[in-house]
Amino acid sequence: MNQVSTQTLHLQDCWRIALIQCDIVLGKPKVNRANLELAMEQAATAAEKPDIILLPELWNTGYALTEIGALADPEGRDSRKWLSSFARRHAIHVVGGSIAEIREGQVYNTMPVINRSGEEVASYSKIHLFRLMEEEKYLQPGERSVTFELDGLQAGAAICYDIRFPELARRLALQGAKLLFVAAEWPHPRLNHWRMLLAARAIENQMYVVACNRTGKSGSDAFFGHSLIIDPWGEIVAEGGEGEEIVTGSIDLSLVDQVRRQIPVFADRRPRCYE
Numbered sequence: 001m002n003q004v005s006t007q008t009l010h011l012q013d014c015w016r017i018a019l020i021q022c023d024i025v026l027g028k029p030k031v032n033r034a035n036l037e038l039a040m041e042q043a044a045t046a047a048e049k050p051d052i053i054l055l056p057e058l059w060n061t062g063y064a065l066t067e068i069g070a071l072a073d074p075e076g077r078d079s080r081k082w083l084s085s086f087a088r089r090h091a092i093h094v095v096g097g098s099i100a101e102i103r104e105g106q107v108y109n110t111m112p113v114i115n116r117s118g119e120e121v122a123s124y125s126k127i128h129l130f131r132l133m134e135e136e137k138y139l140q141p142g143e144r145s146v147t148f149e150l151d152g153l154q155a156g157a158a159i160c161y162d163i164r165f166p167e168l169a170r171r172l173a174l175q176g177a178k179l180l181f182v183a184a185e186w187p188h189p190r191l192n193h194w195r196m197l198l199a200a201r202a203i204e205n206q207m208y209v210v211a212c213n214r215t216g217k218s219g220s221d222a223f224f225g226h227s228l229i230i231d232p233w234g235e236i237v238a239e240g241g242e243g244e245e246i247v248t249g250s251i252d253l254s255l256v257d258q259v260r261r262q263i264p265v266f267a268d269r270r271p272r273c274y275e
């Protein structure tokens with residue numbers, strides 16, 4: 001009896017997540033995919049197999065923006081095919097960080113989400129382009145927010161700079177997301193912003209925030225890792241260091257409902273006063 005109820009809880013509420021916190025070689029999609037594949041295989045075959053793998057932002061090209069038109073994956077086809085075959089082979093959901101993809105002559109910073117059967121369940125293109133890294137000069141912004149479902153887990157998508165816009169995460173929460181996936185290339189000296197903004201999004205929306213940041217240097221930018229899993233109470237479940245590593249942690253979705261019952265923020269909102 002005990003065994004049955006534990007198993008039911010696992011299937012419905014508890015998920016193990018692995019974040020691939022890796023370096024990215026500027027402008028070398030083939031090298032990056034090969035490196036990522038090694039790390040993803042390692043994560044997938046670990047003693048405690050993850051249910052979901054999350055990748056960092058622009059893992060195919062990095063910020064090779066001056067050559068991005070030539071380097072971007074046409075329609076994201078090859079990247080999606082590869083992610084899909086990995087997801088199916090290991091029966092693991094893959095929240096694919098983001099890739100530079102080119103569609104109708106425009107380059108987007110896009111997160112493909114592939115379920116464990118290898119099907120694409122969502123695709124989100126970064127809405128807020130980051131001027132400090134000149135994204136707005138070379139990339140086209142996405143135009144819509146995206147929520148998706150993975151075996152009953154309701155989640156939302158965000159890419160890096162997006163986390164500075166609380167209205168995006170709030171909208172995703174209002175649309176049912178209990179977890180926010182964030183892919184990032186976030187550099188020094190803004191580690192404090194990264195940690196605080198992610199915690200704020202988790203606390204204010206009473207949702208899990210799962211964020212994967214790259215490591216390594218690119219031009220003048222030094223990326224600090226510190227990938228994070230934060231629970232809906234704002235507590236840190238797992239946090240990476242500054243180097244390459246696979247950051248893992250388990251989440252229990254029943255905590256989202258528990259926190260939302262304890263402090264009923266969503267019931268207490270008064271949108272007509274501020275929207």
Ligand SMILES: NC(=O)CCC(=O)C(=O)O
Binds near residue numbers: 159162185
């Ligand atoms: N890749 C990004 O969007 C970086 C965002 C960032 O560093 C920030 O401070 O915001």
